[in-house]
Amino acid sequence: MTATTAPPPGPSGPRGPSGSAGTNGMGATSADSGRGEVRERRPAPAALIVASAVVAAAMLLPLVFMLVQAAQVGWTELSNLLFRHLTAVLLWNTVSLCAVVTTASAGIGTAAAFATERTDLPARRLLSALIVLPVAVPDFVIAWGWTSLAPSLHGLWGAALVLTLGLYPLVYLPVAASFRSADPAQEEVSRSLGRGRLRTFWSVSLRNARLALLGGCLLVWLYLLAEYGAFEILRYQTFTTEIFAEFEVGFNTPAASALSLVLVLLGLMVLAGEAMLAHGQRGRPQPRARVVTRSRLGPATAPVVVSMVVLVALALGVPLWAISHWMESSQRTTLPAASSLGSAAWHTALYSGCAAAVATVAALPVAILAVRHRGRLATVFERTCLLVQALPGLVIALALVFFAVRYVVGIYQSAFLLIAAYVVMFFPLALIAVRASVARVPASLEEVGRSLGQRPPAVMLRVTLPLVLPGLLASFFLVFLTAVTELTATLILVPTGVQTLATQFWAYTNDFSYGAAAPFAATMLAVAVVPTYLLGRWFDRLPARSLLAA
Amino acid sequence: MTRVVVSGLRKSFGARVVLDGLDLEVPEGSLTAVLGPSGSGKTTLLRILAGFERPEAGSVTLGENVVEDGRTHLPPEARRVGYVPQDGALFPHLSASGNVGFGLSRRERRSGRVEELLGLVGLSGEGRRFPHQLSGGMQQRVALARALAGQPSLVLLDEPFSSLDAALRAGVRADVARVLSETGTTSVLVTHDQDEALSLADRVAVLRGGRVVQCASPEQLYTDPLDPALASFVGDANLLEGTVRAGTAVTPLGTLAIADDGRPLAEAQKVMVLVRPEQLELRTSNASNGGGGIDGLVVECRYFGHDMLVTVEMAAEVKGRRPLLYARLTGRSPLGSGSPVALSVAGPVKAWPAGSG
Numbered sequence: 001m002t003a004t005t006a007p008p009p010g011p012s013g014p015r016g017p018s019g020s021a022g023t024n025g026m027g028a029t030s031a032d033s034g035r036g037e038v039r040e041r042r043p044a045p046a047a048l049i050v051a052s053a054v055v056a057a058a059m060l061l062p063l064v065f066m067l068v069q070a071a072q073v074g075w076t077e078l079s080n081l082l083f084r085h086l087t088a089v090l091l092w093n094t095v096s097l098c099a100v101v102t103t104a105s106a107g108i109g110t111a112a113a114f115a116t117e118r119t120d121l122p123a124r125r126l127l128s129a130l131i132v133l134p135v136a137v138p139d140f141v142i143a144w145g146w147t148s149l150a151p152s153l154h155g156l157w158g159a160a161l162v163l164t165l166g167l168y169p170l171v172y173l174p175v176a177a178s179f180r181s182a183d184p185a186q187e188e189v190s191r192s193l194g195r196g197r198l199r200t201f202w203s204v205s206l207r208n209a210r211l212a213l214l215g216g217c218l219l220v221w222l223y224l225l226a227e228y229g230a231f232e233i234l235r236y237q238t239f240t241t242e243i244f245a246e247f248e249v250g251f252n253t254p255a256a257s258a259l260s261l262v263l264v265l266l267g268l269m270v271l272a273g274e275a276m277l278a279h280g281q282r283g284r285p286q287p288r289a290r291v292v293t294r295s296r297l298g299p300a301t302a303p304v305v306v307s308m309v310v311l312v313a314l315a316l317g318v319p320l321w322a323i324s325h326w327m328e329s330s331q332r333t334t335l336p337a338a339s340s341l342g343s344a345a346w347h348t349a350l351y352s353g354c355a356a357a358v359a360t361v362a363a364l365p366v367a368i369l370a371v372r373h374r375g376r377l378a379t380v381f382e383r384t385c386l387l388v389q390a391l392p393g394l395v396i397a398l399a400l401v402f403f404a405v406r407y408v409v410g411i412y413q414s415a416f417l418l419i420a421a422y423v424v425m426f427f428p429l430a431l432i433a434v435r436a437s438v439a440r441v442p443a444s445l446e447e448v449g450r451s452l453g454q455r456p457p458a459v460m461l462r463v464t465l466p467l468v469l470p471g472l473l474a475s476f477f478l479v480f481l482t483a484v485t486e487l488t489a490t491l492i493l494v495p496t497g498v499q500t501l502a503t504q505f506w507a508y509t510n511d512f513s514y515g516a517a518a519p520f521a522a523t524m525l526a527v528a529v530v531p532t533y534l535l536g537r538w539f540d541r542l543p544a545r546s547l548l549a550a
Numbered sequence: 551m552t553r554v555v556v557s558g559l560r561k562s563f564g565a566r567v568v569l570d571g572l573d574l575e576v577p578e579g580s581l582t583a584v585l586g587p588s589g590s591g592k593t594t595l596l597r598i599l600a601g602f603e604r605p606e607a608g609s610v611t612l613g614e615n616v617v618e619d620g621r622t623h624l625p626p627e628a629r630r631v632g633y634v635p636q637d638g639a640l641f642p643h644l645s646a647s648g649n650v651g652f653g654l655s656r657r658e659r660r661s662g663r664v665e666e667l668l669g670l671v672g673l674s675g676e677g678r679r680f681p682h683q684l685s686g687g688m689q690q691r692v693a694l695a696r697a698l699a700g701q702p703s704l705v706l707l708d709e710p711f712s713s714l715d716a717a718l719r720a721g722v723r724a725d726v727a728r729v730l731s732e733t734g735t736t737s738v739l740v741t742h743d744q745d746e747a748l749s750l751a752d753r754v755a756v757l758r759g760g761r762v763v764q765c766a767s768p769e770q771l772y773t774d775p776l777d778p779a780l781a782s783f784v785g786d787a788n789l790l791e792g793t794v795r796a797g798t799a800v801t802p803l804g805t806l807a808i809a810d811d812g813r814p815l816a817e818a819q820k821v822m823v824l825v826r827p828e829q830l831e832l833r834t835s836n837a838s839n840g841g842g843g844i845d846g847l848v849v850e851c852r853y854f855g856h857d858m859l860v861t862v863e864m865a866a867e868v869k870g871r872r873p874l875l876y877a878r879l880t881g882r883s884p885l886g887s888g889s890p891v892a893l894s895v896a897g898p899v900k901a902w903p904a905g906s907g
Contacts, residue, residue, distance in 0.1 A: 444639040447602050450626040451633040452653030453700055462652070466643045 044373035045456075051365035056384040058362075062391060062424055063264075065399035070261055073254040081258040086242070090259070094238045094266070097159055098224045104164040105220045106213060108311065109171025110206070115304055117179035118205070120294045122301065127308050128176065134315035135169035136532035138485035138502070140229025141521050142166045145319030147233055148326065148514050159236040165315035166230070167223055171216030178212035179205065197295060211278055218274040225267050226392030228488040229506065239263040240394050240488065247398060247492070257402075260395045267390030323518045323525070330515025340504060345523050348500040351415060351490075352483035355422030359430040360475040362423065364468075367435040372443065382435075386428050393425045397489035418493040425489060426479040433478050437471015438464075484527050501527075552613035552703035552736050553578040554599070559608035561594055561760075568594045569605065570760030576704075576738055576753075581730055582765075583739045583747035585784070586757030592740040595757070596706050599738065600633050601626035612703055632697030632705040632735075637713055638689040640681040646692045647677035653700045667695040670729055687718040694726055698733060705730065705737040711746065723750060744784050748772060756780060772826075774811050774900055781824045781900070786859075788825040788875050791904065799823050799901050802868050803830075803844055803875075809898035820904035825895055830877035832860060833892045834885070843892030849874065853884040860885055862893060 070078060115121050116128040134142070143162045146153050153161070186208065190200040206213075228240040239259050246256040297304055366385055369378045388396075400421055404412035411417050441464055449459035487502045494503050501524045508517035554576035561569040568591040576582045586592045597603045599610060601617065601624060609619035612631070617624040640649050650667050651659040668677050671691035681689055690710055697705050710726065711719045727750050730737050741747050747754045748768040755765040764776040775781040778789050792801035794815045799806045801823055808815065808823075815821060833843060845865035852859045857880045863872045875893065885891070 442639065444635050444637075445641060447600070447626065448633055448635065448639050448696075449641075449652065450602075451600055451629070451631055452696065453627050453630070454653065455625075455627050463641060467641075 044369055044375075044378070048365050048369050048373070049377065052369045052378070052381045055362045055366055056381040059385045059388050059424055059427055061403075062396045062399040063387070065403045066257070066260060066264065066391075066395060069253070069257045069399065069402045073257050077254055078258045078261070081255050082262065087259070087262065090237065090239050090242055091262070093156070093236065094225065097156060097163070097236070097238070098221050100156070100160045101163045101167060101224055102217050102220050104160065105168040105171045106217050108164065108168040109216060110175050110209070110213060112168070112308060112311070113172050113176035113179055113209075114201070114205070115297075115308065117176050118294055119297050119304070120301075121297060121304060121308075123305075127305075127312075130312045130316070131172060131308060132169050133529070133532060134166055134312075135173075136481065136485075136528040137166065137316065137319055137525060138229070138487065138528075139163060139166040139223075139227055140233060140487055140502075140506075141485075141524065142315065142319050143230035143233040144509055144514075144517070144521070145322035148322050149318065154235045156236065159231060159234045162230055162234060163224060163227065165311075167220045168311075168315075170219040170223065171213065174212035174216045175209050178209040182208045214274060214278055218270060221270050222267060222389055225263060225270075226394065226488070228392075228394055233509070239266075240392060243394055243398070244488070244491075253398075253402070256398060260398060264391055264395055267392070268387075271387070271390050319521070320525075322514075323522050326514040326518035327522065330518060340499065341519055341523060344499045344501045344504045344520065345527070347498050348484055348502070348524075349527070351419055351422065351500065352480045354415075354419045355426065355483050356430075356476045356479035358419065359423045359427050359479045360434065360472055363427065363430040363434040363475060364438075364472070366431055367438045370435055371438045382431070385431050388424055389428045391425075393421070393486060393489035394492070396424055397421050397492040401492060413493070413496045415495050415498075418490065418495065421489045421493050422479070422483045422486065425486070426482050429478045429482060430475040433475035434468070434471055437468045437474070440471070441467045481528050481532060485524055554704055554736060554738070555609075555611040556595075556599070557609055559595065559598060559605045559610070561591070561598065561603070561605045568760055569598075569608075572608070572757075572761050574755055574762050574765065576736060579734045579736055580752040581727065581737045581739060581750060582753045582755060583741055583751035584755050584757060585741060585744065585747040587742060587783075590757040591760050592742075592757050593708060596708050596738065596740050599704070600631050600706055601629050630700060630702045630704075632700070632702035634690070634693045634697050634705065634707045634710045636709045638681075638686075638693040638710075640684075640689055640692055640696075642681050645678050645680050646673065646684065649681070649692055650677070650695045650699055652696060663699065667699055668692075670698070670732070671695045672725060685718070686714050687722045690714065690722055691725065694729060698729070698735065703736065705735050707737060707739040709741055710739070712741070712743070726750075748784070754784075756783065773809070775824070777902060778822050778824065786827045786876055786878070788827065788830065790823045790825060790873075792821050792823045792901070794819045794821055794901070799899065802864060802866065802873065803893060803895055806895050807898040808901045811900065815901060815903065821901040822904055824900040824902075825875075827859065827876040827878040829896050829899065830875060831894045831896050832862070832877050832879060832885075833894075834889060843894045846875070846891050846893050848885045848887050848889040848891055850887055851885045856880065858882070858884060860891075862891060864893075 112131055116124045116131070121127065139162065142165055146158075146162055182205070187200050187204050190204045191197070195203065226240065227238075228244055231238050231241050232244070239262060243256045243259045243263070246252040246259065363385075366381055370382045400417050401412065404417055445463055445467070446459050449463045450456065454462065485502065487506060490500055490502050491506060494500060499507070501520045505517045505520035505524070508514070508520070554574075556572060556574040556576075559569045559572040560567075572591070572595065574582075574584075574595075584592045584595060594603065598605050598618065604623055605618065607620070610617050612629065615624070616622055617629055640646075641652065644652065646668065647664050651664045654663060664677065665674070668674055671694055673688060673691055673695070676684070676688065681692070684692065693710070694705075694707075707726070711723055714722055723746065739747070739751060748771070751768060753765060754768055754771050755762045756771070757763070758780075764771060764780060766774070771780075771784055775784060778787070781787045781789070790801045790803060792799040792806070794800075794808070794817055795805070796817070797808060799808050799821055803825065806823060806825075808821075846862040847865065848860055849863050850861040852861075857878055860877045860879060862875045862877060864875065865872070877893070
C-alpha cells in the first residue's frame with residue numbers, strides 16, 4: 001500500500017483562518033499578465049485616423065517644400081555651395097558650441113536638480129522656482145543684456161556663456177522631475193548594501209535619471225541648432241546666422257537652401273542618436289513616489305546657496321538689470337515708443353494665441369490615437385509630428401516663403417503664414433503636453449462611462465475632455481509662451497507694416513537704440529512670466545517620463 | 551433580473567489563448583463568483599460581458615437578448631450592464647452624487663434617486679464629497695451605487711475588494727453582498743481570493759486554462775471538488791493515495807469512509823483521497839496510552855488565535871519517507887513541536903480514481 005501527502009503548504013502555505021491555501025494548486029503560471037493591462041488594441045475610429053493623418057501630413061509640408069526647393073536648385077549647384085571652406089567653418093562653430101553648451105547645461109542642470117530635489121537646501125521652493133525662470137527669457141534678450149553691458153563679449157566662449165545661462169533649465173526641468181518621481185527606496189537599498197552617498201548618486205540616482213538627462217540634452221542641442229538672435233548679437237557665426245544673411249541680405253536662396261539641408265541633417269542626426277540611446281528604455285512603470293529623505297548639505301549649505309543665487313543672477317538678473325538700466329536712461333534721452341508698444345504687444349498676443357489654440361486642437365487627435373489606440377499607424381503619425389523638432393524655425397519659415405512665393409503669392413507676408421509657421425514649429429510641444437494629459441486619464445474611466453449608457457461622443461464630452469482640460473491649457477500656454485518670444489521666423493514672416501514685440505525689439509537693437517528696445521524686452525518678459533509660472537507648476541506634477549515622450 | 555448564458559467563448563491576445571471555449575451560466579438574481587489564479591482569463595471574461603472587448607468566437611446572452619455572437623456586438627452603452635472595476639474608477643472631476651447620477655437623465659437625477667442609492671450603500675449625506683476626499687471603501691460603495699443607478703440587468707465586479715485594507719475589506723464585502731441581494735441584481739464577481747468567493751457567492755465558477763472547470767455552490771466546491779488540483783486550489787488539502795476496499799478507502803491514515811458523490815468506485819481501485827485539515831483530529835498521546843489512531847510528531851504549530859494549523863509528521867514511513875499532514879484545530883492551546891500525537895479522520899472523505907489530475 002502506498003500513500004503520499006498533498007504538496008505541503010509549507011511555511012508559506014495557509015495564511016488565513018479559513019485556510020486560503022497557496023494559489024498555485026492549479027499549476028497556474030506565476031507570471032501575472034497584469035490584470036486589466038491585457039487590453040485589446042481597439043480599432044481606432046476612422047475620423048480619428050483621418051484627423052491624425054491630416055495633421056501629420058501638414059507637419060511634413062515644410063520639410064517637403066525644403067526638399068523641393070533644394071531639388072530645384074540642383075545637385076551641381078548644391079555641391080558647389082556646400083563643399084567649400086565656409087561650410088566647414090560653420091560646421092565646426094555649430095558643433096563645438098553645441099558640445100560645450102550641452103555639457104555645461106547637463107552639469108549645471110543636474111547639479112541644481114539634485115540640490116533642490118534631494119538635499120535639505122534652505123528656501124528650495126523659491127530657488128527651484130527662480131532657477132526655472134531663465135527659460136522664459138528669450139536667449140536673444142539674455143545675449144542683449146550681456147553685450148549691452150559688456151560689449152566685448154563675443155566668440156565661442158561668449159556664446160557658450162550666454163546660451164548655457166539660457167538653456168540649462170531645459171535639463172533642470174526633466175531631471176528634477178525624474179529625481180522627484182524616482183523611488184527613494186532604491187537609493188536606500190543601495191546605501192544599505194554599503195555604497196556611499198556619492199557612489200549611490202552615480203550608480204542609482206543618476207542612472208535612473210539618465211533618460212531625463214538625455215532628453216534635456218537633446219532639447220538643448222536642438223534649441224542651439226535653431227538659435228539665431230543670440231548668435232547675431234554675439235557676432236558668432238553659425239548655420240542660422242549665415243542662412244539668414246544669405247536670404248535677407250544677398251537674396252541668395254540657393255545658398256540658404258543648401259545650408260538649411262545641412263542644418264536639418266544635423267538635427268535629424270541628433271534625434272536619431274537620442275532615439276538609439278534611449279531605445280527600449282522607455283515605458284517602464286513609474287514607481288510610486290513617496291517622501292524623500294533628503295541628504296544633509298551641512299557645511300556645504302552656504303556655497304550651494306550662493307552658487308545657485310549667482311546662477312540666477314547671471315541668467316535672470318543681468319538681462320533684468322540691463323532692461324531697467326536702459327529704460328531709466330532712455331527716459332532722459334529718447335522718446336518712449338508707447339503707441340508702437342501697445343500695437344506690437346497686441347499683434348504678438350494675437351499671433352501667438354492663434355498658433356497656440358490651433359496647435360493644441362491639432363495635437364488632440366494625434367495624442368488620443370497614440371495613447372488609446374497604440375499601434376503602428378499611431379506611432380508613424382506621432383513620430384512624423386515630432387520630426388519637426390529637427391527643423392529650426394528659420395528653415396520652416398524659409399520653406400513657407402518658398403511655397404508662398406512660388407505657388408500662393410496671396411498668402412505671402414500675411415498673418416496666416418506666420419501663424420502656420422508657429423503651429424508647425426511648436427507642434428511637438430503641444431503634442432507632448434496633450435499626450436501626457438491624455439495618458440493620465442485611465443481608459444477604465446471611459447469604459448465605465450460607456451457601461452453607464454453613454455455613447456462615445458458623450459463620454460468624450462463628459463469624461464475625457466474635463467479631465468484633459470488642464471493639459472490642454474498647459475499646451476496652450478506652452479506654445480503661447482514660446483511663440484511670444486520667437487524671433488527668427490517672425491522676422492521673416494511678419495506681415496508688412498506690422499511689428500511684434502520681438503521684431504520691434506530687434507529693430508531698435510540693430511540701431512543700437514537700447515533705450516527704445518528695453519520696453520519691448522520688458523513687455524515680452526512680463527507676458528512670458530505668468531505662463532512660465534503656470535507651466536512650472538504643471539511640470540512639477542508631471543512624471544519625468546511623459547516629458548520625454550519625444 | 552436576468553439570466554446570463556455564456557457559451558463557447560474564445561479569446562486570445564497574440565499567441566496567448568486566454569479563453570478557450572468557455573461556458574458559463576449565471577442564474578437569475580444570483581451572485582456568481584468567477585475564481586481563478588492570475589492570468590486565468592477572468593478579467594477578460596468580464597470585459598467581454600461588459601462589451602469592452604469582442605471574443606473571437608462564442609456567444610453571450612443576457613436574458614432574452616443575444617448581445618454577442620459572430621454577427622452581433624451590442625456596444626457597452628446599450629447593454630445595461632453595471633461595471634465596478636478594481637480601483638472603483640470614479641470620475642475624479644465629479645462629486646459622489648455626480649458619479650452616481652452620471653448615467654441618469656436630468657429628471658431621474660432630480661427625483662431623489664441619487665440620494666436613495668447613496669443611502670442604499672450607506673453613504674447618505676456624503677454626496678457632495680469628491681473621490682479624493684473618500685476612503686477606499688467609500689469609493690467602492692460609490693462605484694457600486696453608480697453601477698446600480700440605471701437598474702442594470704447585470705452587475706460585474708472586477709476584484710472590487712482587492713485594493714482595500716484587510717480591516718476594511720470584510721465590512722465592504724458584507725455591505726456589497728447585502729445591497730446586491732436586496733436589489734436582487736444578477737451579478738458576477740471576479741476574484742482570485744478563495745475566501746471571498748466561498749463566503750460571498752451563491753455559486754462559484756473556477757477558471758483554469760481558459761475554461762470553467764467546475765461551477766457549483768461553495769459547499770459542493772469545497773467538499774466535492776472535481777479533481778485534486780482543484781481541491782488544493784479552493785482550500786488546504788491533505789491528499790493521500792489509497793485503495794478501495796468494500797466501499798472504503800484504505801490509506802496510511804487508516805480505513806476511511808468514502809463520501810458518496812454518485813460516481814461509484816470499483817473494488818481494489820487505486821484512489822486519491824482528500825482529507826481537509828479540519829477533518830483531521832489530533833489527540834496528544836504518550837507512551838502509556840497507545841490506543842487507536844495513527845502516530846505522529848508535531849513539526850510545526852501555527853497559532854492564529856481563533857484556530858491553529860498543525861503540521862504533523864507521520865511516524866510510519868510511506869514509500870521511504872514520512873508524509874506531512876495538516877490539521878486545523880480550534881479551542882486548544884498551541885502544541886509544541888516534537889509533541890507526540892495520535893491522528894484520526896472524522897467523517898467521510900472525497901476520493902477520485904487515481905490519476906485523475
